[in-house]
Amino acid sequence: MGATSRRHPKALLALVVSTYCVWGNLLALSSVVALGANIICNKIPGLAPRQRAICRSRPEAIVAIGEGARLGLAECQFQVRHRRWNCSNPGPYRSMFGYERMPASKEAALIHAFSSAGVTYAVTRACSRGNLTRCGCDRDKRDGRRAPEGFRWGGCSADIHFGLQMARKFMDARESPETARGLMNLHNNRAGRKAVKSSLGKECKCHGVSGSCTMRTCWTTLPPFRAIGDDVRRLYGDSRLVEPYLGRRARTPITLVLKRSKRKHRKPRRKCLVYLEHSPNYCDHDPATGSLGTAGRLCNRTSKGTDGCDLMCCGRGYNTHQYTRTWQCHCKFHWCCTVNCQRCSERTEEYSCK
Numbered sequence: 001m002g003a004t005s006r007r008h009p010k011a012l013l014a015l016v017v018s019t020y021c022v023w024g025n026l027l028a029l030s031s032v033v034a035l036g037a038n039i040i041c042n043k044i045p046g047l048a049p050r051q052r053a054i055c056r057s058r059p060e061a062i063v064a065i066g067e068g069a070r071l072g073l074a075e076c077q078f079q080v081r082h083r084r085w086n087c088s089n090p091g092p093y094r095s096m097f098g099y100e101r102m103p104a105s106k107e108a109a110l111i112h113a114f115s116s117a118g119v120t121y122a123v124t125r126a127c128s129r130g131n132l133t134r135c136g137c138d139r140d141k142r143d144g145r146r147a148p149e150g151f152r153w154g155g156c157s158a159d160i161h162f163g164l165q166m167a168r169k170f171m172d173a174r175e176s177p178e179t180a181r182g183l184m185n186l187h188n189n190r191a192g193r194k195a196v197k198s199s200l201g202k203e204c205k206c207h208g209v210s211g212s213c214t215m216r217t218c219w220t221t222l223p224p225f226r227a228i229g230d231d232v233r234r235l236y237g238d239s240r241l242v243e244p245y246l247g248r249r250a251r252t253p254i255t256l257v258l259k260r261s262k263r264k265h266r267k268p269r270r271k272c273l274v275y276l277e278h279s280p281n282y283c284d285h286d287p288a289t290g291s292l293g294t295a296g297r298l299c300n301r302t303s304k305g306t307d308g309c310d311l312m313c314c315g316r317g318y319n320t321h322q323y324t325r326t327w328q329c330h331c332k333f334h335w336c337c338t339v340n341c342q343r344c345s346e347r348t349e350e351y352s353c354k
Contacts, residue, residue, distance in 0.1 A: 048174035058166075060133060064126035065119050065170055072118025072192075075229040076111055080236075082307035084282040084314075087111060088292045102290045104181050104276035106239040109188045113232050113273055116171045116192030121225055124163030124196070128156055128222075135162040138220065147218070151204060154217035160200055164193050180244035180276055183256050187274050194271050195231045199223050239273040283314035294353045301351045313353035321350045 041047070041055035041062070055062045076087035085107050102108040127135035138157035145153045171189045176182035200220050208214035242256040245265055256274060257265045268274050280286070285293035299309035299318055309318045329344035 050173035051170060054170050054173065060131070061123065061126075061166060061170075064122045064132060065166075067126075068119035068122030068167075069115055070118070071122055071225060072114035072116070073111075075118065075225055075232075076114040078226075079229050079233040080110070082305070084294050084306070084312060085279075085291065087114075088290060101288075103280065103288075104184055105279040105289075106236060106273065106275040107279055107290065109184065109239055109273040109275045110232070110236045112171075112185050112188040113192035113195070113235065114229070116167055116189040117196050117228055117232060118192075118225070119171055120160075120163045120167040120193045120196040121222060121228065123166045124158050124160050125222060127159040127162055135159050141220065151216035151218045153219065154205075155203075155219035157220040158200060158222050160197055160220070164197060167193055178254060180254060180256065183244070183254060184242070184274055184276055187256065187268070187270075191235060191271055191273055192232065195228050195235070196222075198271075199228050199231065235271070235273045239275055240268045241278075242268055242274045242276060244276075281314065283316075297353045299351050299353055309351055309353070316354045318351045318353050321352065323348055323350070 037056045037059035041052050080086050126132045138159045141153040141157040143154045172186055175185045201223055202218050203221050204216045204218040206213035206216055241259045243259045245255050245257045247255050258268055280289045282291040283294055294312055299312040300307045301309050324345050325348050326345045328341040331339055331341040333339050
């Protein structure tokens with residue numbers, strides 16, 4: 001380290017970022033450790049004080065946590081790509097781990113759930129790959145241990161317990177349970193973690209003569225993150241409006257209860273997403289609400305859904321763009337050794353909101 005680290009912390013941070021992008025987890029992990037946790041953790045934007053403390057004590061874990069935050073954001077953008085709000089936030093307060101300055105709408109609930117799910121997923125996966133200390137394969141499913149269903153555990157089961165613990169410790173560190181918004185964020189963080197836990201699958205291998213499967217060896221696995229993203233998107237469509245309720249217990253002075261419920265003071269289910277404010281329409285550019293507006297967005301002229309020009313363009317109309325697309329087609333291989341192709345073209349129309 002020496003004087004170079006003290007004089008050029010930005011350059012060192014850029015080196016870590018570029019190393020991560022090019023070479024992946026292993027070299028990024030070694031770079032974080034080699035360059036010093038204090039320098040790196042102090043330069044990551046948007047971290048709360050307790051999150052920076054976790055970063056300094058577990059510098060190798062911050063690589064997986066950052067990867068999880070990016071994974072969650074990318075999946076959020078994919079899942080709502082055909083909606084007016086497409087997981088954007090143009091305001092100056094954007095961070096990797098939640099958009100805390102957004103209104104307490106169902107969109108804020110969604111980004112917190114995706115961020116939490118992404119961190120849980122990435123940390124669990126990093127454990128299975130041996131990229132983190134203090135974790136690896138699930139210790140409760142050791143090789144040879146018999147399960148109640150009759151099979152034996154083997155291989156490397158995903159250590160979901162460590163992933164859940166690390167994600168909860170890091171993601172919840174910035175939230176206060178004494179405010180309604182903090183409780184909302186904590187609830188949605190937990191819903192994101194539960195989506196990962198409930199998605200765990202089981203793979204098995206048969207053992208026996210001629211495939212008789214007299215004994216099975218099984219292990220738990222993580223599914224592709226897209227499957228988890230599909231589940232979180234369904235939770236988004238079934239989000240619940242809540243309001244704060246002042247309880248009588250000193251330990252929990254504030255709780256969240258459903259605003260529209262026949263039963264008084266009914267709490268929302270843990271696996272659902274909750275929000276405190278109705279969503280803006282996201283038609284116009286407004287950094288305060290995380291809205292880029294829909295001007296210039298592509299739309300489907302014939303669709304009646306959220307990607308249709310009527311809904312996407314908010315009644316402002318749309319522009320039609322005509323262009324010709326060309327490509328090589330009807331290619332034939334001639335012995336030996338040339339390929340002759342024809343050139344095909346197609347006139348296409350594209351529509352964008354005014």
